[in-house]
Amino acid sequence: MAMLHIVNKSPFERNAFKSCLDHAVAGDSILMIEDAAVGAVDGTVFSSDLKAAMADKSVYVLGGDLAARGMSEDRIIDGIKVVDYAGFVDLTAENDKTQSWV
Amino acid sequence: MKYTVMVNEGPYQHQSSDSALQFVRAALEKGHEIFRVFFYHDGVNNGTRLAVPPKDDRLLQQEWSDLAKEHDLDLVICIAAAQRRGLMDPDEAKRQGLDADNIIEGFRISGLGQLIEGSIQSDRTIVFGD
Numbered sequence: 369m370a371m372l373h374i375v376n377k378s379p380f381e382r383n384a385f386k387s388c389l390d391h392a393v394a395g396d397s398i399l400m401i402e403d404a405a406v407g408a409v410d411g412t413v414f415s416s417d418l419k420a421a422m423a424d425k426s427v428y429v430l431g432g433d434l435a436a437r438g439m440s441e442d443r444i445i446d447g448i449k450v451v452d453y454a455g456f457v458d459l460t461a462e463n464d465k466t467q468s469w470v
Numbered sequence: 471m472k473y474t475v476m477v478n479e480g481p482y483q484h485q486s487s488d489s490a491l492q493f494v495r496a497a498l499e500k501g502h503e504i505f506r507v508f509f510y511h512d513g514v515n516n517g518t519r520l521a522v523p524p525k526d527d528r529l530l531q532q533e534w535s536d537l538a539k540e541h542d543l544d545l546v547i548c549i550a551a552a553q554r555r556g557l558m559d560p561d562e563a564k565r566q567g568l569d570a571d572n573i574i575e576g577f578r579i580s581g582l583g584q585l586i587e588g589s590i591q592s593d594r595t596i597v598f599g600d
Contacts, residue, residue, distance in 0.1 A: 374596070376486070402485045433485075453496035460594050461471050461502070468597035470478065 370395050372463035376402040376470060379414040384469040389417055394424035399451070399459055405433040408444040415445055422447055430456060473497055474588035475507045478599025480515035481530035482523070487516050490598040491533055498541055506544045506588035507534075509577075513599065514552045517545070519574035531574050538576030545577045546584045 373392050379385035385400075385407055392398060398421065400407055407414055408429040418427065422445070431450040434441065441450055451459065460466050475494055479486035494504055509516050521531050538545050547557060556572070559579050563571040573579065589595040 376489070376598075401489060453492045454500060456493060457497045457500055457502065460473075460596055466594060466596055468599075470597060470599050 369464045370397065370462075372396070372459050372466045373398045374466060374468045375400050375404040375407070376468070378403040379407045379417075380412075385414070386417065388467075388469045389421045392421065392425055397426040397428065397459060397463055399456065400427070400429040401433050401456070402430075403433075403437075405429050406437055406439065408434060408448050409439055410443060410445045418448075419445060428455070428459065471594060472503045472505050472592045474505050474585070474592040474595045476585060476595065476597045476599070477507060477509045477513040477516060478511045478597065480512035481521070483512060484600060486598040486600065487513070487530050487534075488528075490596075491530065491537070493596065493598070494537065494543075504541070504543055505592045506546055506584065508546050508548070508585040508588060510548045510551055510582075510585070511599070512551075512555070514547045514555055514557045517547045517552075517557055517574055517577040518572045520572045535574045535576040543576070546588075547573070547577055547579045548585075549579050549581055552579055 373388045375385050375388050377384045385404060428449045428451050431452055475490055477487060477490045481487045516531055516534055518531055523529055558571040559573040560571045562579060
């Protein structure tokens with residue numbers, strides 16, 4: 369029963385992203401959209417938390433939201449997959465449940 | 471797959487109305503069914519026809535309305551949230567003794583039960599908002 373966690377808040381602004389990481393379980397997927405996309409960038413105070421979660425969870429970022437914030441894909445953590453809205457839809461279909469961390 | 475989408479944020483507030491709109495378009499393009507889009511809290515402001523943004527900006531209310539017309543979508547506005555924010559259809563304006571309504575074509579006003587029913591009828595419920 370894998371769950372897709374959709375996060376839309378920057379980890380540097382609110383603790384919703386951290387709460388998500390604390391609640392997600394092995395086999396779940398995490399998708400960063402809107403302001404949460406900045407959490408994909410490597411070398412920040414948050415990146416070690418996300419890398420630890422990636423040991424047993426799949427992590428995705430919405431490419432358009434990353435680009436809209438001036439972040440190029442070569443700055444994100446290795447292993448994070450960049451998806452478009454079609455990929456977003458696929459993730460919601462592939463996972464049994466979704467949870468938005470608004 | 472059958473989807474119900476919930477929008478809890480007004481247009482131009484952050485990004486959620488835009489995100490939801492693009493998600494719905496992508497889902498329809500893939501052949502999925504959008505059973506219902508439910509607008510709650512400030513999300514009800516997506517249903518006014520009286521918004522006039524600058525000419526070079528997008529008009530989200532019209533984009534939702536056009537998408538509803540094109541794909542026969544069921545766009546539902548929560549009645550309690552709408553009354554608080556002055557979003558009225560002709561019947562509701564009359565019932566409240568008001569001199570005008572402002573709902574845009576393609577939206578309808580109903581209750582929170584529509585969200586629950588949508589979630590029961592759909593395979594997935596996706597929430598966008600603040």
